[in-house]
Amino acid sequence: MIVSKFGGSSVADADQIRKVKAILESDERRCIAVVSAPGKRNKEDQKITDLLYKCNSLVQKGLTCRPVFNEISKRFVQIAQKLKIDDVKLSERLDDIRCAIDAGRGADYAASRGEYLSALVISEFMGWEFVDAEDVIVINSDSTVNEITYKRLKERLDPTKRYVIPGFYGETEQGVVKTFTRGGSDITGSIVARAIDAELYENWTDVSGVYRADPRIVPNAEVNPELSYKEVRELSDVGATVFHEEAIAPIYNSGIPIVVKNTNRPDDPGTRIVPESNDFGATAVSARSGLSRIKLRKLMLFKKYGMRHALLTMLHVFGIRPCYSLFGIDSIVWFFDSKMASDSVCQAMCERLTKEFGLDSIEVDHGHAILGVVGDGMDSSDAYLKAAEALKENGIKTTFVNYGASDTSVLFGIKEEQAADAVKVVYSKLF
Numbered sequence: 001m002i003v004s005k006f007g008g009s010s011v012a013d014a015d016q017i018r019k020v021k022a023i024l025e026s027d028e029r030r031c032i033a034v035v036s037a038p039g040k041r042n043k044e045d046q047k048i049t050d051l052l053y054k055c056n057s058l059v060q061k062g063l064t065c066r067p068v069f070n071e072i073s074k075r076f077v078q079i080a081q082k083l084k085i086d087d088v089k090l091s092e093r094l095d096d097i098r099c100a101i102d103a104g105r106g107a108d109y110a111a112s113r114g115e116y117l118s119a120l121v122i123s124e125f126m127g128w129e130f131v132d133a134e135d136v137i138v139i140n141s142d143s144t145v146n147e148i149t150y151k152r153l154k155e156r157l158d159p160t161k162r163y164v165i166p167g168f169y170g171e172t173e174q175g176v177v178k179t180f181t182r183g184g185s186d187i188t189g190s191i192v193a194r195a196i197d198a199e200l201y202e203n204w205t206d207v208s209g210v211y212r213a214d215p216r217i218v219p220n221a222e223v224n225p226e227l228s229y230k231e232v233r234e235l236s237d238v239g240a241t242v243f244h245e246e247a248i249a250p251i252y253n254s255g256i257p258i259v260v261k262n263t264n265r266p267d268d269p270g271t272r273i274v275p276e277s278n279d280f281g282a283t284a285v286s287a288r289s290g291l292s293r294i295k296l297r298k299l300m301l302f303k304k305y306g307m308r309h310a311l312l313t314m315l316h317v318f319g320i321r322p323c324y325s326l327f328g329i330d331s332i333v334w335f336f337d338s339k340m341a342s343d344s345v346c347q348a349m350c351e352r353l354t355k356e357f358g359l360d361s362i363e364v365d366h367g368h369a370i371l372g373v374v375g376d377g378m379d380s381s382d383a384y385l386k387a388a389e390a391l392k393e394n395g396i397k398t399t400f401v402n403y404g405a406s407d408t409s410v411l412f413g414i415k416e417e418q419a420a421d422a423v424k425v426v427y428s429k430l431f
């Protein structure tokens, strides 16, 4: 049995959905399709999920979501008409959803409706049964999967039948609709693959696999034929967007192979993602921008038992969850996603930390990026030295190096404006 997940671009319009049908029907082992909400049809277009979040923001401001929701309705009705499926029932559903959003059902409910409607349309077009993610997937408050999910899925899914399941959402233990983080349909696909013990989890997208570098930065970048689970997790963490970083967790212990394939070029081999790869050394380079840095100092910090933990807890109070850390004897550096805190929140946090912990200094600055060179066996490869050399030769200053914390990656802190150049020069040095 194969679980096939189709991303937003693969279901963006009727023509794309026809390709999905052809793919699903070309191998009878494909028995469950997990689908995203329609994504962008071209560069200027808007994703349905973004429009749904906009609807919710309007309602938060005391306005009706009607004008934005009309665009959503138009897209779904157009898809239904082109696929020649019942658009009257669909229009009724759209009306109900618009009323529920206007009545204040909240951001998660609103966002989840893109996948819900997409799965309804595709199930009707395919003649496959629709299973609402809300009835089978239970999401914990920290957005991890509740183990009861696997039991529910096993009970609900008959191995002799075919199903379409919406990605991205489920419900809480209290029965409230909840979404994963953006791009979370990849996680749903993994959960379903594990639940039915699939022989393969296919992830269909608009690129022919996971590239060794972002092809928008390195146009001739190669596709990786194979990556390990660990490599994919590390790569997603440093900005590669092809596969959600949390999507490996549900299948980590089951060893189910994943293949990332292109809906528009289904014969391309794609990238296989396997528990362990035989290929050691650097496999890819990527940069994650949009980071801010906190630098703080306090004499004897290291000696003060529990202080690092207390400092971190205080950062959480201000909504900041650092993604990378460096510890010195009297100092700490943390990097975090700049979107987590505005300038005024950062300022309030600095004042509170200084007062509460008697810090000697604390500063926050923005515009940082982390460049990651990823590959199993990184700790015993010379890729680290080569990458550092490439950065130095091209005048790219590093503010942070993390080597050895993981045997699968080496990370360099750089300035955001040099991120693309850094990817280019390191790629050409390594590959």
Ligand code: ASP
Pocket (backbone or CB within 6 Å): 007, 008, 036, 037, 047, 049, 050, 114, 167, 168, 181, 182, 183, 184, 185, 186
């Ligand atoms: N539609 C959601 C998003 O745009 C989830 C997904 O596509 O995986 O983030």
